[in-house]
Amino acid sequence: EVQLVASGGGLVQPGRSLRLSCTASDFTFDESVMHWVRQAPGKGLEWVSTMTWDGSSIGYADSVRGRFTISRDNAKNSLYLQMNSLRAEDTAFYYCTKSTRGDSWNPGAWGQGTLVTVSS
């Protein structure tokens, strides 16, 4: 069964940085399209970022472009999200997800989420 374990969340002050990690197992990570999706408490889903297996395609939500950077280390089966200049509105559960179909890039499998709280 696919395992996606996100970590690195916590309480951080506005303007500071945080790096999320996602450790993947039980699938071929270096062939997978990976994503970050977030959800503020009690609110809807918001797509954050996507990265293909080789980094040839990367996308960001308008709300995070220029502040967040997605990356991956295929040798370590790990996905990352570097979050800079954090704002209160970045407070959310951050889910690490992967595409599960070869013919479609949308998120298919989801991890448990890590909570990021931006507050002074």
Add this chain to the structure above:
Amino acid sequence: DIQMTQSPSTLSASIGDRVTITCRASRSFSTWLAWYQQKPGKAPTVLISKASSLDSGVPSRFRGSGSGTEFTLTITSLQPDDLATYYCLQYDTYPWTFGQGTKVEIK
């Protein structure tokens, strides 16, 4: 950017009812639309990819259709286990965008 407008925001239906949720896009695209179900306190699960392709393990009562600017998720016979919030996602063009969600309640 493609904006996704989902309706209704809430619906209440009886067991066995046919339920329809709609997502309208601010501009046309073809097939790169997915539907997700999120139960309270849980991570979302994918129901439909490529507008109408049922994902593995998803009950056949879930059906997706549409193209262009209007996409629909239909639950052909509502079951108690379908109590959840449903979201559409367009992944045709970056930035990808979710609809606002539809909360399905059982009467």
